Amino acid sequence: MIDIAEVAQAWVLACEDAKYEPDAQAVLYVVPGNPRNGSAALHVEPGSEVCANTNWPLDRAQIRDANSEARRNIHRIAVRDFASPRIALGRLRHELEHARQYDRCLAVYVAMSSVESAVARAFGQLELPCLDGSGAIYNVLPHEEDANRAAALITEAHFGAPTRRELAGTDAPLFRDTSPIEETTLSYRLLTTAALFPAALEWVAHEKEETIGQLLARFGPDADTAWQIMVQLPEIKDSGQRALESCPTEGEIKSASAPANAWAPVKEEIEAGREDAESALGEALPNIRLH
Ligand SMILES: [Zn+2]
Numbered sequence: 001m002i003d004i005a006e007v008a009q010a011w012v013l014a015c016e017d018a019k020y021e022p023d024a025q026a027v028l029y030v031v032p033g034n035p036r037n038g039s040a041a042l043h044v045e046p047g048s049e050v051c052a053n054t055n056w057p058l059d060r061a062q063i064r065d066a067n068s069e070a071r072r073n074i075h076r077i078a079v080r081d082f083a084s085p086r087i088a089l090g091r092l093r094h095e096l097e098h099a100r101q102y103d104r105c106l107a108v109y110v111a112m113s114s115v116e117s118a119v120a121r122a123f124g125q126l127e128l129p130c131l132d133g134s135g136a137i138y139n140v141l142p143h144e145e146d147a148n149r150a151a152a153l154i155t156e157a158h159f160g161a162p163t164r165r166e167l168a169g170t171d172a173p174l175f176r177d178t179s180p181i182e183e184t185t186l187s188y189r190l191l192t193t194a195a196l197f198p199a200a201l202e203w204v205a206h207e208k209e210e211t212i213g214q215l216l217a218r219f220g221p222d223a224d225t226a227w228q229i230m231v232q233l234p235e236i237k238d239s240g241q242r243a244l245e246s247c248p249t250e251g252e253i254k255s256a257s258a259p260a261n262a263w264a265p266v267k268e269e270i271e272a273g274r275e276d277a278e279s280a281l282g283e284a285l286p287n288i289r290l291h
Pocket of ligand 1: 098143144147
């Protein structure tokens with residue numbers, strides 16, 4: 001576990017890299033203890049109320065501060081204890097990339113959560129007996145990919161290449177992919193990811209009490225047209241189906257070197273399907289306009 005001074009130092013570096021003024025545009029709350037089942041960090045978007053719960057036992061002073069006039073409309077990030085300075089820097093930069101996604105385009109930020117819900121719905125419906133390591137699927141989501149790239153880039157620049165041990169740990173997604181962040185194609189990648197699970201995205205629209213057209217409008221002006229093209233192509237839906245069918249069995253998860261590794265085939269099918277969707281759209285709508 002690292003001390004509070006090391007977390008504070010990582011926060012300054014992460015804010016500088018993400019171009020946020022610490023305390024004025026983004027504020028950090030450290031909640032001592034280990035995350036049990038939840039995540040090691042939490043980004044709360046401007047305007048929403050911060051509350052404490054069992055995963056996030058913020059103290060009264062923190063809650064009061066986070067909801068105060070001065071802080072309520074800035075990004076608030078809460079973190080638990082970190083095992084190393086590298087994990088702290090990576091995780092904080094990851095969360096600040098979500099802040100950047102929010103500030104860059106609110107509509108796409110809302111679309112991100114719809115795609116995330118659709119993927120969760122598609123896999124949740126399988127009612128798999130064992131989900132250990134299935135967070136690996138979460139990391140294929142385009143906004144998570146970008147947040148992990150931001151983390152990998154800054155940690156490599158600051159600490160050098162990760163060790164094999166760091167690349168095998170549960171925080172490895174923060175260090176793996178140092179390709180550039182593709183913020184201008186985020187909406188496009190979200191849309192092609194959702195196209196693999198069209199029924200699940202329609203379910204999300206229904207749950208939100210809106211039409212699929214209203215939901216798709218958040219991706220940009222041509223999203224509805226693009227969607228119509230993609231859902232008519234059987235190979236795209238088939239890729240989504242293959243991703244669902246390639247979920248590991250409980251035995252495969254238990255015998256994998258790490259539970260997350262057992263989910264690699266799912267990740268590969270999603271990536272392949274997304275490439276197919278992108279090439280189909282590239283041909284049909286070469287000048288697509290999205291946010
Ligand atoms: Zn994230």
